[in-house]
Amino acid sequence: MIDYTRSCIANLEAYKVAPPDYDIILNANENPYDFPKALKEEFCAAIMDTAMNRYPDASASELRHLLGQYTGINEDQIICGCGSDEIIAMINQSFVNPGDTVIAHSPSFSMYQIWSSIAGASFMAIPDKKDHYPDVEGIINCARLHNAKIIYLCNPNNPTGYLFPRHDIVQILEETNALVIVDEAYMEFKGESQVDLVNNYSNVLVLKTLSKAFGLASIRCGYCLGPQNLIDMMYKVKSPYNLNTLTQKAAIIALRHRRKLLGRIKTLNVERRKVYKALLELPIEHVYPTAANFIYFETAKGDAIDRAMKAKGILIKHFANPLPGDLSAVRLTIGTPDENHAVLSVLKEVFA
Amino acid sequence: MIDYTRSCIANLEAYKVAPPDYDIILNANENPYDFPKALKEEFCAAIMDTAMNRYPDASASELRHLLGQYTGINEDQIICGCGSDEIIAMINQSFVNPGDTVIAHSPSFSMYQIWSSIAGASFMAIPDKKDHYPDVEGIINCARLHNAKIIYLCNPNNPTGYLFPRHDIVQILEETNALVIVDEAYMEFKGESQVDLVNNYSNVLVLKTLSKAFGLASIRCGYCLGPQNLIDMMYKVKSPYNLNTLTQKAAIIALRHRRKLLGRIKTLNVERRKVYKALLELPIEHVYPTAANFIYFETAKGDAIDRAMKAKGILIKHFANPLPGDLSAVRLTIGTPDENHAVLSVLKEVFA
Numbered sequence: 001m002i003d004y005t006r007s008c009i010a011n012l013e014a015y016k017v018a019p020p021d022y023d024i025i026l027n028a029n030e031n032p033y034d035f036p037k038a039l040k041e042e043f044c045a046a047i048m049d050t051a052m053n054r055y056p057d058a059s060a061s062e063l064r065h066l067l068g069q070y071t072g073i074n075e076d077q078i079i080c081g082c083g084s085d086e087i088i089a090m091i092n093q094s095f096v097n098p099g100d101t102v103i104a105h106s107p108s109f110s111m112y113q114i115w116s117s118i119a120g121a122s123f124m125a126i127p128d129k130k131d132h133y134p135d136v137e138g139i140i141n142c143a144r145l146h147n148a149k150i151i152y153l154c155n156p157n158n159p160t161g162y163l164f165p166r167h168d169i170v171q172i173l174e175e176t177n178a179l180v181i182v183d184e185a186y187m188e189f190k191g192e193s194q195v196d197l198v199n200n201y202s203n204v205l206v207l208k209t210l211s212k213a214f215g216l217a218s219i220r221c222g223y224c225l226g227p228q229n230l231i232d233m234m235y236k237v238k239s240p241y242n243l244n245t246l247t248q249k250a251a252i253i254a255l256r257h258r259r260k261l262l263g264r265i266k267t268l269n270v271e272r273r274k275v276y277k278a279l280l281e282l283p284i285e286h287v288y289p290t291a292a293n294f295i296y297f298e299t300a301k302g303d304a305i306d307r308a309m310k311a312k313g314i315l316i317k318h319f320a321n322p323l324p325g326d327l328s329a330v331r332l333t334i335g336t337p338d339e340n341h342a343v344l345s346v347l348k349e350v351f352a
Numbered sequence: 353m354i355d356y357t358r359s360c361i362a363n364l365e366a367y368k369v370a371p372p373d374y375d376i377i378l379n380a381n382e383n384p385y386d387f388p389k390a391l392k393e394e395f396c397a398a399i400m401d402t403a404m405n406r407y408p409d410a411s412a413s414e415l416r417h418l419l420g421q422y423t424g425i426n427e428d429q430i431i432c433g434c435g436s437d438e439i440i441a442m443i444n445q446s447f448v449n450p451g452d453t454v455i456a457h458s459p460s461f462s463m464y465q466i467w468s469s470i471a472g473a474s475f476m477a478i479p480d481k482k483d484h485y486p487d488v489e490g491i492i493n494c495a496r497l498h499n500a501k502i503i504y505l506c507n508p509n510n511p512t513g514y515l516f517p518r519h520d521i522v523q524i525l526e527e528t529n530a531l532v533i534v535d536e537a538y539m540e541f542k543g544e545s546q547v548d549l550v551n552n553y554s555n556v557l558v559l560k561t562l563s564k565a566f567g568l569a570s571i572r573c574g575y576c577l578g579p580q581n582l583i584d585m586m587y588k589v590k591s592p593y594n595l596n597t598l599t600q601k602a603a604i605i606a607l608r609h610r611r612k613l614l615g616r617i618k619t620l621n622v623e624r625r626k627v628y629k630a631l632l633e634l635p636i637e638h639v640y641p642t643a644a645n646f647i648y649f650e651t652a653k654g655d656a657i658d659r660a661m662k663a664k665g666i667l668i669k670h671f672a673n674p675l676p677g678d679l680s681a682v683r684l685t686i687g688t689p690d691e692n693h694a695v696l697s698v699l700k701e702v703f704a
Contacts, residue, residue, distance in 0.1 A: 044396035218597035245570035246598035
């Protein structure tokens with residue numbers, strides 16, 4: 001039988017998603033609060049009036065108009081996609097040739113590496129320095145040495161919660177020739193967006209999403225902001241009708257009611273502080289400060305924690321790869337007060 | 353300024369979609385009938401009960417189960433995507449290396465060429481023979497000569513409406529080493545699906561969609577059926593949450609009510625026959641038989657027809673590229689009886 005598979009794909013593993021049969025789901029950095037009932041009703045009313053037999057608005061113009069208002073960036077400098085995943089795929093299709101070097105700090109969002117492999121690129125992970133400070137000099141040196149095409153900066157970083165200071169991003173923009181992708185999926189939880197960089201630098205793209213702070217992971221709506229010429233190139237590879245009508249309608253309603261939706265961040269951040277303090281009181285080896293809706297820690301009891309959580313119907317993210325000193329890493333999504341209480345109870349038992 | 357753009361992208365044109373401000377839209381082969389009100393209500397009821405803050409079912413398991421029932425193919429041999437566009441992108445990411453040869457008969461669906469360019473492949477269009485019979489021998493010879501990786505067969509063909517006889521598809525499968533993609537986007541209008549080939553040949557993938565006969569272009573739900581090993585490879589490049597929850601919910605309802613939705617095909621096919629007969633009575637140079645929900649014809653009056661239609665608020669597809677003998681091609685989507693009546697009135701005026 002002929003093997004049709006590209007060599008850069010053959011050894012990839014299909015991205016496994018845990019089955020969702022848990023009572024408390026805190027493994028995927030989702031917002032614990034559903035789209036409010038009144039907004040669902042508004043969405044349904046819109047659907048009743050929508051010609052579902054027709055193709056979507058290919059340019060997502062109403063949505064981009066609202067995203068422009070929200071971000072302060074011209075709507076022509078925005079392109080939408082099916083989550084940041086499709087945006088990253090479009091970036092690769094537009095800019096990454098097989099053999100090109102793509103760099104990210106490590107640990108970070110796993111899809112950067114997976115999408116780079118699919119593009120046939122050479123992916124280089126620059127390990128964080130002590131206390132999970134990204135190695136900015138290391139990133140710059142590696143980018144120069146390998147003439148890197150792309151550098152991913154996840155800000156705040158998934159999974160560590162680290163927030164890049166603006167001057168570090170600017171230094172990377174100014175001292176390399178790479179196209180720098182600043183992934184701000186979680187930025188609303190901190191409120192220090194660097195999106196204005198797209199009007200000051202020719203080599204930056206910023207990724208944002210409605211999946212996290214807006215609480216709409218179900219609809220898969222990501223967007224990318226950048227200098228006009230880069231966005232224009234990405235439109236060339238955009239599938240004509242990539243963002244379906246249902247997603248556009250829900251996203252439009254979310255943006256119209258953004259004060260209401262983003263108002264929930266305050267509660268989540270109060271909870272985050274509560275959980276963070278509680279973690280600091282436990283004998284956990286390393287608990288990291290966080291700018292996102294999750295907390296990352298390293299512990300010798302990772303396996304025990306994972307087992308104890310599952311036994312109580314709680315799904316968290318345990319990174320199976322062992323770290324030096326018999327440690328392993330755990331990422332806890334901030335849930336509702338009740339969910340966080342349940343998580344802390346299990347942790348206290350494990351460490352009792 | 354550094355130019356980051358891949359050379360195979362630089363000369364592409366962004367896919368232009370006509371603005372939809374026409375009273376009668378017959379340019380995109382959409383179903384003229386909206387999703388029925390009762391089914392929209394069922395969809396809305398499902399949404400009210402859906403946790404929109406959660407990521408979609410990554411494996412679209414309920415939807416694939418229903419697609420398996422509908423097609424008679426094992427659900428594990430099915431992968432879903434955001435329209436056939438995303439499926440084609442996944443096929444390229446899985447199987448097509450830069451420089452590989454991709455073949456299609458011509459004219460056919462323009463996205464085959466665009467996606468091939470994005471993949472850096474060499475695309476070869478094999479012109480149809482007389483009366484728009486695809487040149488099966490020419491396709492096979494070209495595939496052998498260039499060791500083609502992929503052959504697209506659009507069946508029924510967009511835009512000509514041509515239906516491949518099964519033995520032609522089988523001959524191409526047996527006499528080439530290429531992976532043959534049979535695009536059955538419009539097959540429900542004819543009812544002669546060759547999807548069972550995926551259980552008999554190792555080099556075939558079949559594409560299907562809910563955009564046409566099911567009348568759900570808005571939701572962007574395409575799917576691909578194939579031998580297990582090929583589908584498994586495509587899962588490696590599938591974006592984890594590629595099919596959003598809203599689309600999955602709507603598609604599930606559509607498949608549960610498929611008899612009702614597909615029952616509308618009968619009316620459309622009666623209309624198709626009526627329009628076809630009317631076209632034959634006009635002095636149009638070539639009107640082609642069709643197995644789909646559109647009719648393709650070649651005429652010296654293409655420009656005049658396009659102008660007259662627009663003047664009456666009707667959007668049709670006029671292929672601007674001139675054909676030999678001062679002809680140009682028109683593709684008319686079959687609409688409601690009233691819409692078709694309006695179209696025929698304009699045509700009669702143009703030819704009066």
